[in-house]
Structure formats: structure tokens, C-alpha cells
Amino acid sequence: MKFTWGFGRGEQGFEVPDPLHLGTVEGVAVEPLPDLEEAFEEAMADPIGSPPLAELVQPGDSVAIACPDYHRLWVQSRRWLPLVVRALNRAGIPDRDITVIIANGTHGAPDYPGIKAIVGDDFPHDIRIINHDCRDPSMLRYLGKTPHGTPVWVNRYAMEADHIILTGAVVPHTFAGYGGGRKAVLPGMSGLATILANHRRALSETPGGGTNPMARPGVLAGNPVHEDMLAAARLLGPRFIINFALSEEGDFLGVFAGDLARAHERGCAFVSEAFRVEIPARGDIVVASRGGFPMDLTFYQAFQSNANARAALREDGEGVLIMVGECTDGLGPYEFHRWFDLGGADEIEAELRSNFTVAGFVVFRAALLYRQAKKVMLVSSLDPEVVSRIGIIPHASIAGALREAMDTVPGGRVLLMPHASQTIPDPAC
16 A cells, blocks of 8 residues: 655655555544634533633732743634633633733743734733743742642743733643643743652652653643642642643634633543544554654654654564654754764763753653564654764654564564554553
């Protein structure tokens, strides 16, 4: 069978012999919302587990809105943030009493053009916009500790507001289960010490043990990262959340408004139903992509789907995993170079335990794959020498990688995942 996949802005073709094609797995086709504004109004009129927003606020109150940062422009906040402001205006909250906090987490603060890209060109001038900085002590206030012992430092402007509204997108997340909901607080508006303490829970409790098996995409119950995030968010006490589900093509699929936990869980259930796929069997060879541009610009993006791909691979360590992503912008943020230079998984884990970063965790997960597969390959335009540093075999074409994989596992059945980050295999990893 012949296939053509997106590869950056272009395409790559390859073939899989019919007898060896185990299947091509995709999430359930969900029709895009025909009218985002109409869906937003319906969600706000009938919120999940909460009174309507208009019953929670009153004239004279101050309201802070936590908004996704520049690294999440795919959430298209400029399309729906004005709708949130309009809802507050209708409830008697004027623009001057509204503050938008750009929930940057550990990311750098966007400049003026970046802010305009987030909020839109015509955003009201009377609304104050705050760039959260997790490293600025003057911007943080201490709230206490979570039951897990994480010290919670959060943005002072959020604490000073009478009401807090969290916004974001519900998507599978590499170690928090799903994005959205509580993540607008932690990591979005938290201090660096809080973020690092929480994210370290993605590691095994035992040094040298790799990652925590419950910290993975599609898992909330028993996920120590998620549970700690939720506890931290509850200390801040947001009154209302507005979350969106989107496809990788950028189509809006659902709007979920209401209670911090219940509305988020409803969104997660929706995404799980849409993206969780029963696979015919685990593949001897799994080929996984994020679908090309703009989701494969960097190694960081291309490898976001590795947990889902690994979940579809045979479990005895004798399979071959092929990740596909052009990576025209290189590894990702400059920090990635440092993690690649550390060497193998053991060295990366040791550094993560003392200096956790999301970038380091992504590289760590990639480096760990050699323990779960006979070979791990990356089809990209990256420097082969750099890719090889963490035990991954570089290739320039899917066809070439498949030839090596089939030589490694003669007669191996091939499972294809053309949009792997939106495909959560069942059985799960």
C-alpha cells in the first residue's frame, strides 16, 4: 500500500507491503463547531457544575483572566478572548476592572507584537495586561503547600483579583494527562520553585527508575502531576474556567465552561472519546507523525507524541519505533542543546532530579525509548550526529527508515499513526 504523509510544508511518500500493514489508526472524526461564538454562548448559558458567570460576579468586582501564552497561539485566544470580555461586560464588569494575565509558566514573556498575537489587534486598551514571570519574586505571593508538599507561589495579580477565570485548551499532555483547567495556574501563573516541584513528580519515585508510569497522556486518576496541579489551583480558588477542544488542524471541536474540576473533566472525557482509539494489536513496527507543518517544526514538537506511539508498540522490547517530523527549526528552545549534550538517559535523569525542565523531560523520554524498543529512529532534517547522541537512529526518509525496520524485524507488522499526538492507543501505555 502507498501512503503520503505531511513532512514539514511538504510531503513524503512510502509503501508498506499489504500483508504487513497492521492498520492506520486515527482519532474519531469529530465535526468542527459550525459557529464558535454560538457554541461559546451555549456553554456560558449552561455551565458545568457552576452557576453562570453573570451570577458569580457583580459590578465593582475585579476579575483576572488567565490566558494561554505565545507558545500556545494554536489555541487561537484572539478569537475567543474578546467573547470572554464581552460576557464580563454584560455582567456589569467594565474593561477597567479586568486584568488579563498571560500565563507564561517557565516560558519567556512575549514582546508587544507577541501580546497582540495573543489578544488580537483590537483588544480594549482599558484592560490591563500582565506578563507573568515565574522568576520575578516581586510578582509572586505564597499560598501554602499542597497535600503533596509542593510550595505554592502564584501571581500576585491573580491573588489580588476578586475573581479568577482560567482559560485554555484540553489536549492530551505528555505527563499531566491533559492540558487545560488547572494548568493555567500551575504552571501558567506559578513561581519557578512551584513548577519544578510539581513537574518532578513526572519522574519515578526511585532514582534510576525513569518516569512515573501514571504521568502520561490521557490519565488523570492517580496521576501525581495532575493531582498536585489541581490541589495548587484550588488553593488559589478560581471561580470559573473556559476551556476549548481543538483538532491539530486548528478546528474548534468543543467549549467547556464552569467549575474548575468538573468542566475540565468533561472536556477531558470529550477529548478522550474523540482521540482514544482501539488498536487491532500492538505493532512490531510503529510509524508515528504529528502530521507535518506546523506541528513538526522542532524536535520538541515532533516528539510530543512519543508516549502514544510507544503505547502502540509491542511490549517485549523487540519492536522498532519510527518518529517522523521535519524539524526545520531545529531541536526547539536553545535549552534543548544542553540536554542533548549530557549523553544518555542515566545522565539526563540525574540532571532532571536536581534541575527539572519540560525540555529536559522531553529529551529524557526520547532517550528512554531505547529501553522499550530494539531500535528508535527519527526521520527529520536534523543533524544526524546530534540525533545520535541520545541513542536515536537518524533517517532522511520514511521509506529508508522502514527498510531498516523491516530488516530488523523480518515479517514485522506495521502500525501507522499519521496524527499520533491526537491518537491515544487503547490499550494505553
